[in-house]
Amino acid sequence: MKSYGLVAIVLMALVLAALAQQGDRQPSAKQELNAPLLKPTVKFETTTQLVIVNVVVKDKDGRPIENLKASDFTVFEDGKPQQIKVFEYQRLEDAPLPPPAKTFATRPEDKPQEAELPQPAPRVTSAVQSTITPAKPGEIKYKDSRLLVLYFDFQGMPVEDQIRAQEGAVKFLTTQMTAADRVAIMSYTGQLKVLHDFSDDRDSLIRTVRGLVLGEASEMANVVSDESAEDTGAAFTADESEFNIFNTDRQLTALGQALKMLGSLPEKKALVYFASGIARSGIDNDAQLRATINTALRSNVSIYPVDARGLVAMAPAGNANRGSGGGAGNRGNFSGGAGRSMMSNLSGSQDTLYALAADTGGKAFLDSNDLAMGVAQAQRDIASYYILGYYSTNTAMDGKYRRIKVQINNNLSAKLDYRTGYFASKEFKQFTASDRERQLEEALMLGDPITDLTLALEVAYFRLAADRYYVPVTVKMPGSDLELAKRGGSQSTRLDYICQVRDTRGRLVASARDFITVKLKEDTAADLSKKTVAYDVGFALQPGTYTLKFLTRENETGKMGTFETRFTVPDLTKDVGMLPISAVVLSNQREKLDNAIGNAGLNRRMFSFNPLVRGGEKLVPSVTRVFRKDQQMYVFLEAYEPNAETTQPLVATLGLYRGKVKAFETEPVRITEGLHPLTKAVPVRFSFPLEKLEPGRYICQVNVINPSAGRFAYWRAPIIVLP
Secondary structure, eight states: OHHHHHHHHHHHHHHHHHHHHTTTOOOOHHHHHHSOSOOOOOOOOOOOOEEEEEEEEEOTTSOBOOSOOGGGEEEEETTEEEOEEEEEEEOOOOOBOOOOSSOOOSSGGGOOOGGGSOOOOOOOOOSSOOOOOOOOTTOOOSTTOEEEEEEEEOTTOOHHHHHHHHHHHHHHHHHTOBTTEEEEEEEESSSEEEEEEEEOOHHHHHHHHHTOOTTTTGGGOOOOOSTTOOOOOOOOOOOSOGGGSSOSHHHHHHHHHHHHHGGGOOSOEEEEEEESOOOOOSSOOHHHHHHHHHHHHHHTEEEEEEETTOSOOOOTTOOTTSOOOOGGGGGHHHHSHHHHHHHHHHHHHHHHHHHHHHTTTOOOBOSOSOTHHHHHHHHHHOOSEEEEEEEOSOOOOBOOEEEEEEEETTOTTOEEEOOOEEEOOBOOOOOOHHHHHHHHHHHHHOSSOOBSSOOEEEEOOEEEETTEEEEEEEEEEEGGGOOOEEETTEEEEEEEEEEEEEOTTOOEEEEEEEEEEEEEEHHHHGGGGGSEEEEEEEEEEOSEEEEEEEEEEETTTOOEEEEEEEEEEOOTTSOOSSOOBOOOEEEEEEEETTOOSEEEOSOOGGGGGOTTEETTEEEEEOSSOEEETTSEEEEEEEEEOTTOSSOOOEEEEEEEEETTEEEEEOOOEEEOOOOOTTTOEEEEEEEEEOTTSOSEEEEEEEEEEETTTTEEEEEEEEEEEEO
């Protein structure tokens, strides 16, 4: 009884103390009944980041070392020791699976009776986009399992390559899959799809691969504009956005999204990337490639690209399934030009695959017809390993690179294989006005670029003097990426821009800092999602090779986008036997300077040097080189006559080719005046409607001839005409 009385006295004292803290204010009877006596007054917040490191430990003979404990490891991040909170050993057994109950044919000659083949399940489109099932922080979802992802990038993959990729995947699943394998299947056909989550159900996986729609998104294949181009005469069907054409950024963005899905799984993962190479257009967003690689490093995924083209024959006229060069362009088959172009295109398309593999710890599988070996390579590289997890003592969300070092205590002869670092996550919040400039500067210096906004960029060059060139930079972004805020009777947002140009030594040679305010009336704001927003800036540079980095921020949501590329300003004073010309600008829009939806800052000094500005109007470069039939096409360039005092007459023509067949040609334009007294430039302009052209893919070629000097120049680039 005394003990209970003591407890009651203590409880009463606590209640009286709580009431005393509320002051002398007397609550009502209703408040006394419903309100709790003690209210929380303090809120605690903390930011932690769980870092997973997969470590393969082998002895000097290459055999896995088992039975190690967490205390046997020491982990350092940037030289500081970390406390291991997650520890697990993944023992992967390579016991082969028994032969499947039913035969899955991989070649027509191996095809059994129709009754023996499993029929693909009916394809049902889900209303909710499927995803890889995530794991909880610290959870080992797939114990003692090898995680493999088969990723089919059908965007731009010819049908024959799609068939080879499908057969290679089926062959691996049928004959080489082991009991420890858990396989997921993804595809990209303009949209990322998760077709199957990680599973060891071999029959279900084979049915999923067999159910791939062959021929989907293959119309983007074999886009070249050199002497190796074939004449197909086929029309082109547009994608959802012009930003999907002539650049690979969307393919890399989709791959990055797939890698992010895998980030929650702490196990070691391998993504087998089936593709027909990744061709780059010349001015591509290098930042997107680096961002995809950094996402793979953070998600602990190694990429194993498999070139679905297999072993390619480099015959001068191409494979037997290629169309003829046709017409006069067929001379490239005999001069060696077509062969050189094909070798260059093949090597260039494999460079990106090699970079994805080398920078993520994977291996590129190229020039082999047995594509199943590429999947088997990823399978062999994932051996038994330890999962180490720690909460980083560095809680800054700065996006900077952090180095990891793992060592085993008292066993110096052990060989360790693990990732040596990662990029920290980044968090950009809305800062005050005084902090926004610092935010952009820090974002520009990050090793891990930001690609939340889609950007397309074009760089041109025009001669100002013997050693100076005006370099206009035009950036486009889809209006659908922007968020507008309602203010009064209109909707608006602000876009901040930073542009930096560095030379080959990394020195900053030019920079620009600007902003535009996009302001639309409420009845026209909805149309912004169907339009693009363009921004341009110009620099005066010497001839040379440069690296350009462009950063933009949309200030309603704080989303950012980075574009990084290399470009060359040629020295047109060198006599190479050709007529010197500037870059060629294609456009479908002439815009009055005061008629833009976004108003830039007051820095317009370079407009006086911009040859694209004429009579109060600016020629807006197309950037993506995608046109519609109801538009007018404008073409502008300059030809240079350095030693002339008066205009030497020029003759210029423009032609559009489908393959090697000329589909359209303008009347010859004779230019007899217009020589600029300082730059010695003669402007060349074309303007014509596109309504008579059939929708499809064309090669635009511009020819400029100086008959008196006996010199000429030509320029070529691919374009798209939409219905």
